[in-house]
Amino acid sequence: MKRSTGQDRKITSNWRSATQAVRGGTWRSEMGETSEAIFMTSGYSYDDAETPADRFAGKIPGMTYSRTANPSVQMLEERIALMEGAEACRCQASGMGAMSSVMLCQLSAGDHMVIAKAAFGPTRWVTDNLLPRFGIEVTAVDGRDLNQWQDAIKDNTKLFFFETPANPTMDLVDIAEVSKIAHARGIRVVVDNAFASVALQRPLDHGADVVAYAATKLMDGSGRTLAGAIAGDAQFINTILHPYTRNTGNVLSPFNAWVVLKGLETLELRAKAQAAAALDLGAWLETRLPRVLHPGLASHPQHDLVKKQMYAAGSIFSFEVDGGREQAMKLLNALQLIDISNNIGDTKTLMTHPASTTHSSISPATRAEMGVSEGMLRISVGLEDVQDLKDDLDAAMKSVGL
Numbered sequence: 001m002k003r004s005t006g007q008d009r010k011i012t013s014n015w016r017s018a019t020q021a022v023r024g025g026t027w028r029s030e031m032g033e034t035s036e037a038i039f040m041t042s043g044y045s046y047d048d049a050e051t052p053a054d055r056f057a058g059k060i061p062g063m064t065y066s067r068t069a070n071p072s073v074q075m076l077e078e079r080i081a082l083m084e085g086a087e088a089c090r091c092q093a094s095g096m097g098a099m100s101s102v103m104l105c106q107l108s109a110g111d112h113m114v115i116a117k118a119a120f121g122p123t124r125w126v127t128d129n130l131l132p133r134f135g136i137e138v139t140a141v142d143g144r145d146l147n148q149w150q151d152a153i154k155d156n157t158k159l160f161f162f163e164t165p166a167n168p169t170m171d172l173v174d175i176a177e178v179s180k181i182a183h184a185r186g187i188r189v190v191v192d193n194a195f196a197s198v199a200l201q202r203p204l205d206h207g208a209d210v211v212a213y214a215a216t217k218l219m220d221g222s223g224r225t226l227a228g229a230i231a232g233d234a235q236f237i238n239t240i241l242h243p244y245t246r247n248t249g250n251v252l253s254p255f256n257a258w259v260v261l262k263g264l265e266t267l268e269l270r271a272k273a274q275a276a277a278a279l280d281l282g283a284w285l286e287t288r289l290p291r292v293l294h295p296g297l298a299s300h301p302q303h304d305l306v307k308k309q310m311y312a313a314g315s316i317f318s319f320e321v322d323g324g325r326e327q328a329m330k331l332l333n334a335l336q337l338i339d340i341s342n343n344i345g346d347t348k349t350l351m352t353h354p355a356s357t358t359h360s361s362i363s364p365a366t367r368a369e370m371g372v373s374e375g376m377l378r379i380s381v382g383l384e385d386v387q388d389l390k391d392d393l394d395a396a397m398k399s400v401g402l
């Protein structure tokens with residue numbers, strides 16, 4: 001591959017996904033390094049005074065300051081855009097940096113947005129507490145019900161936002177149908193795709209306008225760094241999102257961008273292997289517990305939607321124990337191998353009690369409304385041998401009478 005081949009869309013858009021994940025976006029320095037370079041610099045220097053003036057004026061391309069652009073971050077942005085089938089991408093400092101930016105960059109006082117009520121706790125904190133402070137109205141709907149999306153639309157509705165699968169209820173949203181409803185009224189559709197990842201679901205292919213990520217999760221894949229990303233059409237990314245992030249400073253560090261670049265190289269292998277392990281574990285757990293919420297299982301009410309919009313149901317699922325918070329905590333405490341951890345998308349299997357961790361920032365009433373019960377546990381399946389995970393869960397469940 002030549003030095004700038006990875007940045008040439010005429011070439012890279014013809015590559016298949018595995019090739020894009022390994023080589024897309026790569027821009028080599030004059031040293032010809034094979035691994036992407038980490039440009040740990042905040043600023044840039046110029047050979048003459050006219051060059052920065054021309055770059056700031058947009059007359060010539062080039063870096064000016066790492067809050068605006070950085071070569072390592074730009075390589076990651078191009079790779080993600082390519083993999084998503086998007087025209088452009090901008091990275092953010094964290095997943096919630098991405099979610100808050102994608103809302104705040106396009107909404108103004110007097111606007112209205114609709115969110116699927118089953119969502120990550122801090123996302124609901126932003127929509128329920130922060131946006132109303134700036135005069136932005138939010139309606140939360142059951143994302144599974146197309147009529148509720150339709151009925152929630154007002155003359156000032158600008159944005160539909162949803163997670164699919166949703167954290168941690170595993171509700172799915174029909175991306176194509178909800179996008180049709182939105183587009184009929186000129187509403188932009190943003191999908192938080194962190195639970196699936198681009199390896200298992202490409203929301204833009206199904207009609208969504210923008211895809212947003214905690215790249216912290218499966219994109220990094222080894223639980224090393226916080227990162228966020230937003231991909232979509234060039235007009236939105238470059239003229240609506242970028243001025244917002246450039247001037248408010250929610251940007252990714254070059255080192256963290258490099259970590260995610262390396263993670264993307266193995267994303268497809270990991271996502272598929274972890275999804276297969278999660279399905280195996282979910283089917284086994286279903287023989288032991290009354291309620292396993294896994295869209296890949298035939299028992300999930302939206303199982304058919306997986307076939308329509310996902311390659312596989314993903315590596316994360318939830319289940320419930322009858323004994324509420326007390327029994328859920330005891331089960332976690334009895335684990336020997338699986339980590340008690342409120343994160344997802346790691347090669348290590350992680351389990352958490354959402355009501356007391358990832359969804360603790362929202363009220364008990366909102367949690368109940370979205371279906372996050374006190375007895376719910378969420379598992380993010382890693383790359384260990386599935387039998388070892390079953391043995392660990394089996395012992396823990398027996399110790400709490402399950």
Ligand SMILES: N[C@@H](CCOC(=O)CCC(=O)O)C(=O)O
Pocket residue numbers: 095120121122167214342343344357358359360361
């Ligand atoms: N999306 C992840 C991130 C876990 O984040 C936290 O546990 C922090 C929650 C907070 O800020 O309130 C997940 O769901 O695991």
